[in-house]
Amino acid sequence: xxxxxxxxxxxxxxxxxxxxxxxxxxxxxxxxxxxxxxxxxxxxxxxxxxxxxxxxxxxxxxxxxxxxxxxxxxxxxxxxxxxxxxxxxxxxxxxxxxxxxxxxxxxxxxxxxxxxxxxxxxxxxxxxxxxxxxxxxxxxxxxxxxxxxxxxxxxxxxxxxxxxxxxxxxxxxxxxxxxxxxxxxxxxxxxxxxxxxxxxxxxxxxxxxxxxxxxxxxxxxxxxxxxxxxxxxxxxxxxxxxxxxxxxxxxxxxxxxxxxxxxxxxxxxxxxxxxxxxxxxxxxxxxxxxxxxxxxxxxxxxxxxxxxxxxxxxxxxxxxxxxxxxxxxxxxxxxxxxxxxxxxxxxxxx
Numbered sequence: 216x217x218x219x220x221x222x223x224x225x226x227x228x229x230x231x232x233x234x235x236x237x238x239x240x241x242x243x244x245x246x247x248x249x250x251x252x253x254x255x256x257x258x259x260x261x262x263x264x265x266x267x268x269x270x271x272x273x274x275x276x277x278x279x280x281x282x283x284x285x286x287x288x289x290x291x292x293x294x295x296x297x298x299x300x301x302x303x304x305x306x307x308x309x310x311x312x313x314x315x316x317x318x319x320x321x322x323x324x325x326x327x328x329x330x331x332x333x334x335x336x337x338x339x340x341x342x343x344x345x346x347x348x349x350x351x352x353x354x355x356x357x358x359x360x361x362x363x364x365x366x367x368x369x370x371x372x373x374x375x376x377x378x379x380x381x382x383x384x385x386x387x388x389x390x391x392x393x394x395x396x397x398x399x400x401x402x403x404x405x406x407x408x409x410x411x412x413x414x415x416x417x418x419x420x421x422x423x424x425x426x427x428x429x430x431x432x433x434x435x436x437x438x439x440x441x442x443x444x445x446x447x448x449x450x451x452x453x454x455x456x457x458x459x460x461x462x463x464x465x466x467x468x469x470x471x472x473x474x475x476x477x478x479x480x481x482x483x484x485x486x487x488x489x490x491x492x493x494x495x496x497x498x499x500x501x502x503x504x505x506x507x508x509x510x511x512x513x514x515x516x517x518x519x520x521x522x523x524x525x526x527x528x529x530x531x532x533x534x535x536x537x538x539x540x541x542x543x544x545x546x547x548x549x550x551x552x553x554x555x556x557x558x559x560x561x562x563x564x565x
Contacts, residue, residue, distance in 0.1 A: 233261075234260075234459060234460050235257060235260040235261060235262045235455075235458075235459075236260065236261035236262070237261060237262070237263060238257070238262040238263065238313045238314060239262075239263050239265075239309040239310065239311050239312050239313045239314070239360075240257050240262050240263065240264045240265070240312075240313060240314040240315075240316065240458075241264075241265040241267060241305050241309075241312060241314070241315050241316065241353070242254050242257070242264060242265070242266060242267060242316040242318060243267045243268070243290075243292070243316065243317055243318055243319035243345075243349065244267070244268055244317075244318035244319030244320060244367070245264075245266035245267055245268045245274060245277070245318070246266070246268030246269065246270035246271075246273040246274050246277075247268070247270065247273065247415065247416050248318075248413070248415030248416060248447050249318055249367060249410065249413065249415060249447045249450045249451060249454075250268065250316070250318035250319065250367075251273070251277070251447065252447035252448045252450065252451035253316055253318060253451045253454050253455070254266055254277055254285075255277070255451075256448075256451045256452070256454075256455050257314075257455070258277075258280075258281045258284055258285060260455075261284070262284065262314075263284050263285075263286075263309055264281075264284060264285055264286070265285075265286045265287075265288060265305040265308065265309060266278060266285055266286065266287045266288070267287075267288045267289075267290050267301060267305070267319070268289065268290070268319065269289065269290070269291060270289075271287065271289040274287040274288075274289065275287055286305065286308045286309065288301055288304060288305060292319055292340070292341050292345035292349075293337060293340045293341060293345070295348065298345060298348050298349050298352065299352065301349070302349060302352040302353055306353075306356055311356055311359070311360055312353055312356040312357055312360065312362060313357070313360045313362040313363075314362050314363055314364075314365075314458050315349075315350065315353050315357060315362070315363075315364045315365075316364075316365050316367075316454060316458075317346045317349065317350065317364070317365070317366045317367060317389075318367045319341065319345065319346075320341060320342045320367060320385075321338065321341050321342065322338075322379075322382050323338065323381075323382070324378045324379060324382075325378065325379070325380055325381050325382075326377075326378055326380055327380060330380070330381065334381075335381045338381045338382065338385060339381070339384075339385060342382070342385035342386070342388075342389070343384075343385045343388045343389065343392075346366060346389065346392065347392065350364060350392075350396065354400060354403075357400070357403050358400065358403055361402055361403060362403055363403060363404040363405070363406070363457070363458055364393075364396065364400075364403065364404070364405045364406070365405075365406055365407065365408060365454050365457050365458060366389050366392065366393050366405075366406075366407040366408075367389075367407070367408055367410070367450075367454075368386045368389045368390050368393070368407040368408065368409040368410075368469060369382075369386040369409055369410060370409055370410065370411045370412070370471070370473050370476060370477060371383045371386055372385075372386030372387045372388075372389060372390045372409055372469075373387070373390065373409065373469070373477070374477065386409075389407060390407060390409070390469050393405055393406060393407040393467065393469065394467045394469075397466045397467030398467070401466065404457075404462070404463075404465065404466040405466055405467065406457045406462070406465060406466060406467070406468045406469070406470060407468070407469045407470065408450060408453045408454055408457065408469075408470050408472055409469050409470065409471045409472065409473065410445055410450045410472050410473060411435070411439065411444065411445060411471075411472065411473025411474055411476045411477075412431075412432070412435045412444045412445070412473075412476075413444060413445040413446065413447060413449075413450055414432070414444055414445070414446050414447070415447055432444050435476070438476065438479055439473070439474040439475060439476040439479070440474060440475035440476070440478060440479070441474035441475055442474075443474065444474070445472065445473070445474065449472065450472055453470055453472045457470065
């Protein structure tokens with residue numbers, strides 16, 4: 216028995232094996248977690264799969280087990296041009312596209328007051344913006360093949376969670392994106408899978424110790440009707456189902472695979488790891504920020520200590536470390552005049 220057969224189920228008896236034979240599939244986030252599980256499911260059923268992710272070593276490791284079926288592509292989804300090159304390369308290598316699985320994503324804990332704006336933007340870029348762009352570029356090929364799309368959402372896309380504001384926003388966006396595309400791209404079927412807590416490497420983004428991860432798994436298991444958290448293979452089965460002929464009449468749906476946890480009240484305790492979430496970013500003193508004011512004469516005007524305010528917050532960050540997408544927003548032009556003093560002069564002449 217080969218190493219592959221020892222580590223993964225045998226799919227010879229599955230009826231869907233013939234259906235997926237030679238299907239052309241692209242899976243983002245294929246180097247770990249749910250995306251990796253999906254990759255093995257489809258590859259074992261004879262599909263031709265483009266494995267896309269950041270960990271090229273793991274992608275190549277999977278590809279070596281399926282040398283005639285797998286194409287591996289390393290991609291940073293935060294860079295727009297990478298996404299254009301990715302779709303062009305995949306379509307050329309596979310000769311078209313039948314199925315798109317948007318599984319790439321990341322997570323970190325944050326709240327409104329303590330979040331660096333570039334980290335919020337980066338989460339939006341990976342979890343939502345890249346999904347929009349990649350799907351839009353794949354859409355013509357999926358329309359031609361009358362294929363299907365499955366997006367990976369999450370339990371928290373429909374369930375608010377304290378300390379996960381940005382992440383919840385991205386997954387709620389994925390849910391609505393899925394429903395809108397189901398209308399827009401029909402007869403291409405578009406669905407999403409919303410897992411509950413799953414044993415993947417996402418906790419690594421939170422700098423969380425293994426013992427703390429196990430505590431959370433137990434806490435969530437205790438508040439889930441099925442009394443356990445999922446493993447990636449269970450979520451992958453739902454993805455495969457939505458891509459199969461057995462789901463030929465299903466579109467615009469968010470399939471919850473959470474062990475029934477959405478039926479219960481939220482008892483998940485917020486884990487404060489945002490302080491160590493991003494060590495590369497540090498607040499720095501403010502320079503050259505100009506404060507403006509309104510024109511109404513009855514509006515009391517006072518000078519705000521912007522420097523002190525920003526130093527207490529985490530909103531003004533070192534330009535060298537700021538996310539490239541918003542660096543331009545942090546470039547402060549030097550003015551030859553004080554806009555407040557100029558406004559005062561204008562008010563006197565009115």
